[in-house]
Every structure is written in C-alpha cells, then in structure tokens.
Amino acid sequence: MSEQYPFAGLPSLDDEVVRPLKELLGEHFAELVNDFISSFPPQLDELKSASRTNDVNSMLQISHTLKSSSGSFGFIRLFKRLEYLEHQARKNNLVNHADQVKLIDDEFQCVLEKMNIN
Amino acid sequence: MLTNEQTNILVVDDDNVTRHMVSRILKNSGYNIFEAVNGKEAIELYNSVSPHIILMDVMMPVMDGYAASKKIRESSNPLELPIIMLTGLDDVESVKSALESGATDFISKPINWLLFEQRVHYALHARNMHEELQGQQIRLSQAQDIAKLGSWELSLEDNTFSISDQLRSLLDLSPDEELEQLSSLVDFAHPSEQETVRSCIVDAMSNGTGYQLEHRLIAKDNTELYVLQHAEFINDRTGHPVKIIGIVQDITELKSSQSIIHHQNHYDLLTDLPNRRLFTEKVIKDVVHSKDKNGSVVVYMATLDNIRNLSESLGYKATETILVSFASRLKELQSDNIVISRFNDSTFAVMLKDFSDFARVTGMAESILNLTIEPFNIDTHEIFISVSIGISIYPVDNNSAEATILGAENAMLNASKEGGGRYLFYSEHSNKQAQERLEIENDMRKGIERGEFIPHFQPQINAATGKITGFEALARWQHPIKGLVPPFKFIDIAEQTGLIIPLSKSIFEQAFAQTKQWADEELGIFKVGINLSIKQFSGNDIYEDIKVLLNKTGLPSSQVDVEITESMAATKTDEIIHVLQQFKEIGMEISIDDFGTGYSSLSHIQNFPIDTIKIDRSFVSDIDSLGEGLIAKTIIAMSTSLGMDVIAEGVETTSQLDMLLAHGCNNIQGYYFSKPLPASEFPDFVSKFYEDSKLKRENI
Numbered sequence A: 001m002s003e004q005y006p007f008a009g010l011p012s013l014d015d016e017v018v019r020p021l022k023e024l025l026g027e028h029f030a031e032l033v034n035d036f037i038s039s040f041p042p043q044l045d046e047l048k049s050a051s052r053t054n055d056v057n058s059m060l061q062i063s064h065t066l067k068s069s070s071g072s073f074g075f076i077r078l079f080k081r082l083e084y085l086e087h088q089a090r091k092n093n094l095v096n097h098a099d100q101v102k103l104i105d106d107e108f109q110c111v112l113e114k115m116n117i118n
Numbered sequence B: 001m002l003t004n005e006q007t008n009i010l011v012v013d014d015d016n017v018t019r020h021m022v023s024r025i026l027k028n029s030g031y032n033i034f035e036a037v038n039g040k041e042a043i044e045l046y047n048s049v050s051p052h053i054i055l056m057d058v059m060m061p062v063m064d065g066y067a068a069s070k071k072i073r074e075s076s077n078p079l080e081l082p083i084i085m086l087t088g089l090d091d092v093e094s095v096k097s098a099l100e101s102g103a104t105d106f107i108s109k110p111i112n113w114l115l116f117e118q119r120v121h122y123a124l125h126a127r128n129m130h131e132e133l134q135g136q137q138i139r140l141s142q143a144q145d146i147a148k149l150g151s152w153e154l155s156l157e158d159n160t161f162s163i164s165d166q167l168r169s170l171l172d173l174s175p176d177e178e179l180e181q182l183s184s185l186v187d188f189a190h191p192s193e194q195e196t197v198r199s200c201i202v203d204a205m206s207n208g209t210g211y212q213l214e215h216r217l218i219a220k221d222n223t224e225l226y227v228l229q230h231a232e233f234i235n236d237r238t239g240h241p242v243k244i245i246g247i248v249q250d251i252t253e254l255k256s257s258q259s260i261i262h263h264q265n266h267y268d269l270l271t272d273l274p275n276r277r278l279f280t281e282k283v284i285k286d287v288v289h290s291k292d293k294n295g296s297v298v299v300y301m302a303t304l305d306n307i308r309n310l311s312e313s314l315g316y317k318a319t320e321t322i323l324v325s326f327a328s329r330l331k332e333l334q335s336d337n338i339v340i341s342r343f344n345d346s347t348f349a350v351m352l353k354d355f356s357d358f359a360r361v362t363g364m365a366e367s368i369l370n371l372t373i374e375p376f377n378i379d380t381h382e383i384f385i386s387v388s389i390g391i392s393i394y395p396v397d398n399n400s401a402e403a404t405i406l407g408a409e410n411a412m413l414n415a416s417k418e419g420g421g422r423y424l425f426y427s428e429h430s431n432k433q434a435q436e437r438l439e440i441e442n443d444m445r446k447g448i449e450r451g452e453f454i455p456h457f458q459p460q461i462n463a464a465t466g467k468i469t470g471f472e473a474l475a476r477w478q479h480p481i482k483g484l485v486p487p488f489k490f491i492d493i494a495e496q497t498g499l500i501i502p503l504s505k506s507i508f509e510q511a512f513a514q515t516k517q518w519a520d521e522e523l524g525i526f527k528v529g530i531n532l533s534i535k536q537f538s539g540n541d542i543y544e545d546i547k548v549l550l551n552k553t554g555l556p557s558s559q560v561d562v563e564i565t566e567s568m569a570a571t572k573t574d575e576i577i578h579v580l581q582q583f584k585e586i587g588m589e590i591s592i593d594d595f596g597t598g599y600s601s602l603s604h605i606q607n608f609p610i611d612t613i614k615i616d617r618s619f620v621s622d623i624d625s626l627g628e629g630l631i632a633k634t635i636i637a638m639s640t641s642l643g644m645d646v647i648a649e650g651v652e653t654t655s656q657l658d659m660l661l662a663h664g665c666n667n668i669q670g671y672y673f674s675k676p677l678p679a680s681e682f683p684d685f686v687s688k689f690y691e692d693s694k695l696k697r698e699n700i
Helices: A015-025 A028-052 A056-073 A076-090 A097-117 B016-028 B039-049 B065-073 B092-100 B113-147 B165-170 B182-186 B194-207 B252-266 B276-293 B307-314 B316-331 B358-370 B401-417 B428-450 B491-497 B500-520 B542-553 B573-585 B617-624 B630-641 B654-662 B679-699
Strands: B008-012 B032-036 B053-057 B083-087 B105-108 B149-155 B161-163 B211-218 B224-235 B241-250 B297-304 B338-344 B347-353 B376-378 B381-383 B387-394 B422-425 B453-462 B467-479 B483-485 B527-531 B560-565 B589-595 B612-615 B645-648 B667-669
Touching: A015 A028, A015 A056, A015 B016, A015 B113, A028 A056, A028 A097, A028 B016, A056 A076, A056 B016, A076 A097, B008 B016, B008 B039, B016 B032, B016 B053, B016 B113, B032 B039, B039 B053, B039 B065, B053 B065, B053 B113, B065 B083, B065 B092, B083 B092, B083 B113, B092 B105, B105 B113, B113 B149, B113 B165, B149 B165, B149 B182, B161 B182, B165 B241, B182 B194, B194 B211, B194 B224, B224 B252, B252 B276, B276 B297, B276 B338, B276 B347, B276 B401, B297 B316, B297 B358, B297 B401, B307 B316, B307 B381, B316 B338, B316 B347, B316 B376, B347 B358, B347 B401, B358 B387, B358 B422, B358 B428, B387 B401, B401 B422, B422 B428, B428 B467, B428 B491, B428 B500, B453 B500, B453 B527, B453 B679, B467 B500, B467 B679, B491 B500, B500 B527, B500 B542, B500 B679, B527 B589, B542 B560, B542 B573, B560 B573, B573 B589, B612 B617, B612 B630, B617 B630, B617 B654, B630 B645, B630 B654
Parallel strands: B008 B032, B008 B053, B053 B083, B083 B105, B387 B422, B467 B527, B527 B560, B560 B589, B589 B612, B612 B645, B645 B667
Antiparallel strands: B149 B161, B149 B241, B211 B224, B224 B241, B297 B347, B297 B387, B338 B347, B376 B381, B453 B467, B453 B667, B467 B483
16 A cells, blocks of 8 residues: 555655754753654544544644654654645545555554664 | 843744754753743743744644734834744745744744754844844944934935934934935035035045045024034945045034133133233234234233232222222223233233334323222222333333233332332333323424424425426424424324324415415415325325315415325325325326335336426435435436426535436425525525526626
8 A cells, every 4th residue: 555655765764854853952862752752642543533534624733743743853754644644634635544644653653663773 | 242041032833842852952052942832822922031033833723823923023123033934834825924924034844953053043143133233333323422423425426415313413404304415514514614615525526535624514403513524535445436424523512611621721710801821822922923023012011009908908809899890991991902911910911012103002001090090899988099000012122022021010010119000111211212202292282282383495496497496395393492393303203193184284284375475475486395194194184184275375286296205105005096186186296205215116106196206315315425326317217208207305415416417307405405494584595596596697
C-alpha cells in the first residue's frame, strides 16, 4: 500500500535537520523528543477516531498540529504524510484517509524505531 | 543596544512541542522567553511584558496569529516590534495575509533550525538598530533644541531646499510651513544685513567654499535673533559638490550675556556712566586718532569738593544720591564729541575732542562748574557743593593718553587745593593762554560794540597807467588801552568764536561808507576789496548781508571786490560757488587771495567765477631771492592764459616791481607804494601819489 502514496522514498529522519537541532538543543534534545513521542499517540488516536467518523475538520486540525512538530524534528516522511492529509482535508477532498492515517501510524512506529536506534 | 539577556521574546504556538523547541533554542542563547498558546494569550503577554520580538504561529485555537498580529499592531510599530509568523502555510496568499496583518517577516515550517536563530537575531538587530537610530535622533534633536541649533539643506542636483524642525521653530514657522528656497531664508535676515548674507552665499556658491557669519534674523513673530550661520558643501565620492548643509545657531542669549558682561566691565553700576576702564580706552583711541589728524583731545577731571566730609555727616546714601544727581547733570552736556565717565569715587572725567577753538575748551569747564550752581536735594535739605576741575590737553600739555589723564588729575588736585569751585589747566602755559584768550574774547565783544574795529586801506595801483584803482580794506583794532592791535592777535580768535561775523559786518559797513564818501568827494572811484571768512558761508546769508550794507551806504556793487582765500575754495565748493555767482550777477568782482599757497588744482579753480588772482606775498618776496620769482612768473602766465587779471601783494622793492611789470603783472599792492592807511590818511596819499607821478612825468 505504501507504494500507492508518495514519500515512500523519503527517509524517516532528515539528518540535515536533526544534527543541528541536537547541537542547538543539547541536553534538551532528548527531553523534547520524549515530549513529542509521548504527546503523539493520544493525538494519533484522535486522528484515527476522526477518520472513523469521517470528521474532516478534526482531521485537518490534528494533522496540522502533528505535521508542525514532526517537521520541526526533521521527521520528514511523517511530516510529508501529515501534510498530505492536511492538504486533502483543507481541500475537502479526502481519499482513503483511513489508509493515510494507517501510514502515519506506521511511520510514527518507524520514527520510534529510528529514535531508539539513535 | 540590548543584550540577549535584556531581550524579551514572546513565542506563540498552540503546538507544545514546536513552542518548547523554539523557546528552548532561544533560551539557550540567553533570551528571556515568554510563551503563549494562542493569540488571545499573546495579546495579554504583549501588554504585560513588552516583548522586543514576537514569534507567532498562524493557525491557533481561540485567536489565530493574523487576528493577534492585527490587534498588537494597533499599538506598536513594525520597526520597534518585529512580529515573525511561523507558518506552515507557505502559499503566496498566506504570506500576503501575514504581512497585511502586520507581521514583519515569516518563517516557514518545518523550521530550518540552521537559519532560525540567525533570522531571529537579524530581526532583533534591525529592531535594535532602529531603536538606536531613533534614540540618536531624539538625542540629536534634544541637543539641537538645547543648543538652539537649526539646519537647512540645499540639493545642488535638483535645487530642493529643506529646513529642520529646529530652524522652523527658530523662525516661528508652523510645523507644516516650508521654505521653498534658500533665498526665502535670506528674507528672514535683518533688512540691514540681507545684502551681506546674500553676497556671502553668492561668494560661497561661486567659490565652492563654505561660509560662517553672524547676523540677525527676524522671526515670523517679529522676534529679533542673533544667529551664527555656518554652511558647508557636501561632496559625492568623486569630489563633486552635491549639496550644501547649513547650521543656524541661535546665539541671542550668548550675545545678550556678552553685552551684559561688557556693560558690567565698562560701566559704573551707580551712575551707568562709562567707568575708568572704558574712559581710558576711549581716550587712548581718540589720542591715536587725533595723532593722524593733528587734532587735540582735552581731558577734564572733576571732583565734588568736600564729598568725604559730606559722607561722614550725611551718610553714604546721601553721597550716592549726590553722585547720581551730578552724573545726570553731566549727561546733559553729552554730545558726539564728548565722553563722560565716573572715573572713581567722587571723580568724574570728561573727554572733549574735535573742538574748533580754545574757547570751547574753557567753555566746557565753565559748563561743568555751572552744574553745581543749583543745590542737590537730600530729603528736605538743599546741599550746595562745588566742583574742582583739572584740564589737560593732548598734545599741548602731555604727549600720551595716560599722561593727559594723569595731568588732568594733578590739575584737579591743584584746583581743589586752591579752594575748589574752579578749573585749572595742567600747564601754566595753558592756564595763561586760557586767561589771555578769555580776556581777548571778552575785550573783542566789547570792542565790536564800541566800534573799536576800523578798516585800514591799502592802496592798489595799476603801475602801467599810474592810477590808484582801489584798496583792500583791512581790519584793525583800535584798543583804548593796548593801542592798535595787529590782526594776527585777534583774527584767529574772532574766527574760532564766531565774532568774525559781527566784526566783518562792522568793517564792511565802514569801508563801504568810506569808499562812497571818497567818491562823493571826488577823491576817486575806487574798488574796495573785502575779505570773506569761511564762517560767513556757514548758515549765514552773506549775499543778503552785503546787499543790505550796500543799500545802507549807497555804494554801487560794481565798486566791491570780494576776496576769498584759496584754502576756502578747496572746501564747501558748491555753496561758495553759488554765493560768488550771486555777487557776480550784481556786478561785483571776485578775487582769490593768497594764491599759490592752498594746493588748489587749476581745474578746481576754474570752477569758480574768478576775475582776479592775487599772488601771495611769499612768492613776491621770492623774486629777490634765489628762486627769482619763478612761481610768481608761473602764476602770472597762468592767469593771463585763463583771461584773469593778476595782482601782486606785498610788493616792497623796485626789483620786485620791475620783474612783475616785465612779466605783465601791472596791478600792485604793497609797501612799495603804501602800507595800509587809516581813512584819515588816505586822501593825502592820493594827492601825494598823483603829485609825485606828475613830477615824474614832467621830469621825463
């Protein structure tokens, strides 16, 4: 399914973002990543719920917020997938949003793995 | 310039993670961070913490970034408070909306952390630069206000002219009033100085140099200001002048202070008269000036007699009142050629310059003495107090300003020692001279009234025809005690005192009457030569006066020969020519006396309606000496070529007569034929002259 959507070729982490961010945040980097990781699942759940109920507006708000923080950390593929969803929601042209939410969830798991590795 | 620690940054984002990341990064750089989760909270924090920069998300619950930005902009300036929008909406419309809502800049999400801090730093730097510039402008403006410094600028490229608010304020213009051109500023200069300012600017323009000058401005509300104006050319990189910048500083208060200080240093506080310092400066200046003009300066020192005793009995207040009162009486003597000063304690000084005669010197002393005739009133008392005056004359008595002042002080002390209430000159010579002058002047007044001044007649002979053509009437003083007083003893005094006018009138009248009488007695029709003084041309209608005398005596005007001196011809030319022409019109002849001594140019003399030139006696006596009468010969030749008659004065010897006749000067006056004769002796002279001539002819 992932081949049907764009961004499959992108890496999970954009080193160009993560490296300077680590330098800038220093010891606080890990703390802020943990904040992100801990705040992400509840919002992901809300996104899933909105998808189930076909609540476009909620999907727009949640994808926008999650997109912003994902991008800030350099989680580029997660960012792009959230942005895509937000974009479609904004145009009120959501296609297969359940699949997209699933891909976002998958990518978040992937980020968790990468972050654990790192 | 703010340090990071002094800089407040407001971070507004509903996304906790992004907000914390931004905050943390900026905190790591030392900034003070305040966080808000929506637009509403942002406005509240904006009001309470006065952030120096705001970083704000666009899409937020409760109030979005656009609305918050708009609200904040109602009370802030983009240059003073940058708002940077953190927007994931990177389409053109979103950017446009952000800027329209008052944002200064935007940063797209995901944030490029490498550049993020630099963007914030740059925005803060720009904001701080603006604040610094604004501070400098305010300080400059305050400094300009304090220094009362206005400025103007003229572009040499498009000729635009502008003035600063401070200059606008100096000129009392309203904030929206502009001056179109530099000449409009010149129009504010004091009318008497506009030409100077204008020519200074024109010179500066043509020379490409700046200028600096002090002048007065008349502001719109008619206030007069003293300003120091300084202008400089400003060049571009190639050295080509592109504009002129002018600074106009209000120095009115400085001028006023200088004036007050100058006044305090140079004037006496009690009487407001010039003090010793200023008086001495003025005497020194006038002594130097009079040296160039061979003039004289008189210094009077006047002290109130017994003022110390008075001070002890009536108190110093009473003394001050008398001093002030005497000063105000002295001020009444003030004129252009007089300087009055309170020299010290009870001594006043007066300087007299440019005076025409010695009588004026004694006259001024008399005037100062007379100031104490009236008593001084102290409360209900009338205090009579006299004054002792010392007089010293530069260069007669002393040869410097300081010595002249000291001389007057010494003379004043002597006058005081002699009992006060008098004046004394520094030198005995001056005292004696003053006394003599005064006596002669008084005697002359009486003598004129008593008819002691009489004409003597010196015959004028035409040696070619052997006839007496006339005579010159010369004043003599038949003094009842001193006998016959020669003219050199009284003519100068008569001229100086103005007594020459009544004296001349008396002589003319007697001479006219005598000439008429001799004609009536058939002694002869003689021309009578009368000498006019320059004084008679000043404020007197000499023409009318002479006409009245002619009518009174019945002498025809054709028998009168008016003589003026060559030196008179050199002054008051137009006035004298006019009067002489009137004399000519009624048939009188005009002679110029003492010719050759007055350095007149021939072309100048030609302007006068002259019939006869009289060769001065000094050139006639020269005929017998080494000079061989060269000048006399020249004057004769010149007169002949101008068609004028010539008469030689002071002819005493045969050789002089022969030479004069040989060169065509037939008219002779002098001791060779006769000295000036009293009227009683003239008829005998006439008879004898013609008798001798007859004998001579018969012998031939």
